[in-house]
Amino acid sequence: MKPLIHLNHITFSYSGTPVLEDVDLKIHENDFIGVIGPNGGGKTTLLKLILGLIKPDSGKIYFREDLPRHKRPIGYLPQVKHLDRKFPITVLDVVRSGSMMRPFPFQNKNDEKEAAMNLLDEAGISHISTKAIGELSGGQMQRAFLCRALISDPKVLILDEPDTFVDAHFEGELYDRLRILNEKMAIVLVSHDVGTISMYVKTIACVNRTLHYHPSNQITMEDLAVYNCPLQIITHGEIPHTVLKKHHDHE
């Protein structure tokens, strides 16, 4: 099966400083890839490249033929901290904004509204659809943005650190939801929390200027050392054998 998205020998630099070098990554249907790496290691740059927000210096990004360049159904959940919480926009409008994704997934406005309301309903926040986005709690806001990412019925869902600023309860809920969504779409999840994501993802990509793909969700201390993976996260976060223990629990 051809990958949905194929990053082929991608190199990117910001004003002369190399951020990503010779990166290869294939995203197949039903993949669940956890992207980890230190801050400034190029995780967000990788996402921006996939989203087409920036262009690689060299290398090419191939989309499967049924996902032409200007019509790629990628659902995107950005880091919400950059957004203006005072912006006068309702929750429903935020969700509907996700359907501007080409090609327009809806025939008319009513279908679109209904789809948005259904998604909000599934997320358990349809009762606050007319509230301004800034009036929501962190968890509710995250859910609303996930609805926005899903309304275009994407083939690939990309999430940028969805576990920041939400409580542990919502985090668990989110990952359960992702597991269900993963049956219908590939998921690429960026996180700084190796411990948590390795419980849920199927494979792991370590990004630290170069990208090392681990075809399983098991990462050992040796792997990290060999691939020059984000050791700082391990030392600041959960200790390695805890990560492994969780894997065993899961299998």
Place this chain on the structure above:
Amino acid sequence: MTMNDFLELFSYGFFQKALLATVFASISCGIIGTYIVTRRIVFVSGGITHASFGGIGLAFLIGVDPLVGASVFALLAALGIQFFTEKGGVREDSSIAIWWSLGMALGVVFVFLTPGYTPNLMSYLFGSILTVSSYELWAMLFLIAILLAVFYAWFREILYIAFDEEFARASGLHVSGFNYLLMMLIALTVVLNIRVVGIILILSLLTIPQAIANLFTRDFRKMILLSILFGFVGSLSGLIISYFLNIPSGATIIFTLVLMFGVFRIIKRFK
């Protein structure tokens, strides 16, 4: 002042024109101001406004209509600021300050070089709504037609880009094109409303009605409508007060708008 004085005022041609000018200004500033405020580009608009003074000065010097000169300079500044913002290299706020001061500096020099006295200069700096001409009113009406057409055709695109530009870009919207279009509309709105309150005070018409509207709503559409309403009430009452007290209209309009904001803010607080 008797009731008759008050009613008689509305029969004067110059006052009818001024009244129309407040209606038109409220509509265009209500729409564009909401965009500016929510997108947090008030400073950008200040840069464009002040840059237009260079055009007014040049128009005095070479003897053309000051509004034409102002339009050209404002549009150039708008495109310039947007260009440097997108290409990077210069910090955005620094870039704005450069256009802002360059425009003013050029204006000062051009006015200095203009032979003789330039009697209208003050009316462009501080506004002169009672001397607004029919031709200027037509221009304001034309601007409103353009604004309504653009916001009717692309309301959702404009809203979504203003809210989350990166997401809109990732969705495949022509974000850059919309940014340039809206910047040009900001430039034209600023220039065509200069006669109402002047270069120095125009930012107030683009921000105070929105601040009042924001007390009552957090919905973009309603914010536009309420801004138009509050803008109109504030500028009309300012205009009438200034006429009877015989004080400058532009400044009085600012006072009434700020007063309205203060009163509503306090009412909101104790409700």
